[in-house]
Amino acid sequence: MTTPGCCLLVTTEFQASPDEAALLLQSHARRLADLGANLQPTGTHSYHLTLAGGGSATLAMTGPADARSRPAATRNLVLLVEDRGGTTPELLASVIRTAEEVGFTGTESAALHAQLPLTLGLAADYRAARPLAGIALIITGHFVTDLIPMVDAAIDLGVPADAITVLRKEYAYRMRRRIDASLADRGVAVFPVGKTIEGVRDHARRAAAKGLRCLAVDDGGYVLPALLTDAAEVLAAYIGVVEQTMSGIFKLEPFPELPLPVLTVAQSRLKGTIESNWIADAAIFNIMDLLPDEKVEGQPALVIGYGNIGAAIAAILRDRGMRVAVHDRDLVRLIAAHETGFTTGQHLPALLADHAPLLVIGTTGRTSMTAPHFLALRRDCFLASVSSRDTEFDLPRLAAAAVSVVDLGNIGYRYELPDQVDVTVLADGYPVNFHQADSVTKSHSDLICAALMLGACVLAHPRHGFADGHNVTRTDHVLEASGLLAHYYDLYGPHSTSPAIGRSLNPARYRPRPLGLPLPEILVEASP
Ligand SMILES: NC(=O)c1ccc[n+]([C@@H]2O[C@H](COP(=O)([O-])OP(=O)(O)OC[C@H]3O[C@@H](n4cnc5c(N)ncnc54)[C@H](O)[C@@H]3O)[C@@H](O)[C@H]2O)c1
Structure with missing residues (x-):
């Protein structure tokens, strides 16, 4: 939210014909007027807004400065809000949300x-x-x-x-x-x-x-x-x-x-047969996108859960040059991983300690890592889940074990464990392929x-x-x-x-x- 005296910029990008864009600007101006804003046109593509309590804003329809850098027909609905301290947070939130809520154009x-x-x-x-x-x-x-x-x-x-x-x-x-x-x-x-x-x-x-x-x-x-x-x-x-x-x-x-x-x-x-490869691909793509500065080739990775998705992920990580270990509680799956040439282990804390993974990916659909597993980590590492919800890693236990927790913005949270081990949970523990993305x-x-x-x-x-x-x-x-x-x-x-x-x-x-x-x-x- 805004701080009094500060400006806040909301930009919503979309693709539209000139007519669609003009209609969209008008409909958003009407919605802001319905919230009680006083609107004055300042040109064919912009309005000045005065908000109850003294805040003000500019609403404008713009195109990208470099049209070739964005998809064809790209437009932006831009709202620049100045909070002078008298406008209620509720009204500011509604105004900002109006600029973000742009339905898909024709x-x-x-x-x-x-x-x-x-x-x-x-x-x-x-x-x-x-x-x-x-x-x-x-x-x-x-x-x-x-x-x-x-x-x-x-x-x-x-x-x-x-x-x-x-x-x-x-x-x-x-x-x-x-x-x-x-x-x-x-x-x-x-x-x-x-x-x-x-x-x-x-x-x-x-x-x-x-x-x-x-x-x-x-x-x-x-x-x-x-x-x-x-x-x-x-x-x-x-x-x-x-x-x-x-x-x-x-x-x-x-x-x-x-x-x-x-x-x-x-x-x-x-x-089960067809979708898993796509999910695995999208998950790895997003993990690498969140970690652009990490060099992964030659580094150890661990996949927990060698089912449909886990097997596809293990294969992709190996293709990327990582040294991949696998754990699954089901012996059939564990043996399948072993005979595909992965390092395997039946005892997860021991595997975590010995393999010392830089990247751990959980794909069990259950809670695979809890207190004893976190304490077995020997080096700074990243945890990423591909399972539904945020339950693959027992985050309350991880927080309890940490001496501090640092918010890393869109990447997730870093849990600083005793003994100088930092554990960064990507996407706040939610399935990483959906994080700020459309998955597949x-x-x-x-x-x-x-x-x-x-x-x-x-x-x-x-x-x-x-x-x-x-x-x-x-x-x-x-x-x-x-x-x-x-x-x-x-x-x-x-x-x-x-x-x-x-x-x-x-x-x-x-x-x-x-x-x-x-x-x-x-x-x-x-x-x-
Ligand atoms: N992110 C997505 O887009 C997406 C899409 C589909 C499914 N999912 C999720 O992914 C999960 C995995 O899907 P799948 O098709 O690979 O399932 P799966 O059943 O084929 O594989 C899960 C594997 O995890 C193992 N396992 C279960 N609990 C374990 C534990 N505590 N420790 C170690 N191994 C354990 C199982 O033995 C199994 O081999 C699903 O449960 C679902 O929550 C996510």
Whole structure:
């Protein structure tokens, strides 16, 4: 926040046509006027604002000084606020937030849609059948840009926009405010995951008012545990859950009987086999981005958890010239790592002490390092998690063991342990691939987004045939019979003839192309 007498600059970059940019400046000026600011135009692209209490600000639409240094059609909404001490912090916060909350423009939305051809293609295929009409959809979402095309696909598939609720995870997403604004533009309700109970109740209330049944596309096991405990009174309004990540499956372990069907994309062959390499790549890219001054070649690294993601990470680190050790509590996985040529150890404190890693990456989905492990560290090192939430490293115990904790800004925190060992936890212990980033690119996440939407369409079908609880085999069947993988292989496989996807594509020429996928009805009836 500002300090009286100080200036604060907010710059929000986006891509827009000149007309879109002019409309955006006007709409933001109106929103600031609604907050009580007195606005005076100072040119065609700028306003002077006087705020209650004596603060003042300038709002302007600018272009980059060097247009070739930024993507084409880049504009900036710029707000320069001067706090003279009399304006309330609440008003200043609202003014600043208004400048940050820039929904995606038409130009940007077209580019985003073009990067998810499977998800939007599925929506185009099923648009006439509207398999999600009759459904109120609650989506737990990373606030990364693919969330918006996914919401748009749900609307195309028949869900009324005001019957969508998004539960927002609280990672340090780069585009968080812009995604908030884009969801608000569409009339979608948003609750932070910390308020899941209120979110699932409110969702059920809004669904009941419209005569809709509730369905969840969850990411990390938020919805069903809430429905089985504090929000049990609205459980009957929900008909099923599509879960996308293993940590969500772990969260269901304490509940022996699940009263709803779970379509488990998390445990599917499609996700487990294909996605892990992308996650590993994005995680390593971000770690190296956070540590540009570190020379990693020849240095020791340790990967904890040699599962789908851990194995891919260990391989990438070795390719980068690091000396990689691996620990896994499962002997089968440990032996697999050993026989792939990695240094391994069954006893984690001993491995930490002997291998003395510069970089430790945790990918267990559980809490892998706690007090005895921290005390076994022998040198300054970096810890990075790829698991969901911030529980891979027991941070309260690390803080308790530290003599001081230093805030390193966007990098994370440095915990200074006795005996001159500094442990820097990157991204505050949250999954590093999401830190100030979009994790994988949208053309990567497209396959999983499409699988989630397909899962929702199948569970919305009255004869879905999924039993209550986990349905691993049936999930695999539905996803693999859907044709999504064949289209993915057409797009990116050896005989790909499709136009370039993503940034290089001309979004103005992009139209969602139907894929010719079988309808959920056919998939459901063909399932074993
Ligand atoms: N960051 C992301 O974008 C992203 C995406 C998908 C999944 N995830 C997370 O990544 C985690 C790992 O995913 P995965 O597909 O590799 O899972 P996985 O089940 O294939 O691998 C986990 C491995 O960790 C091992 N393990 C578990 N607890 C351990 C412990 N305490 N000590 C040592 N080893 C332990 C298991 O034996 C297993 O081999 C998931 O649980 C999920 O939370 C993150």
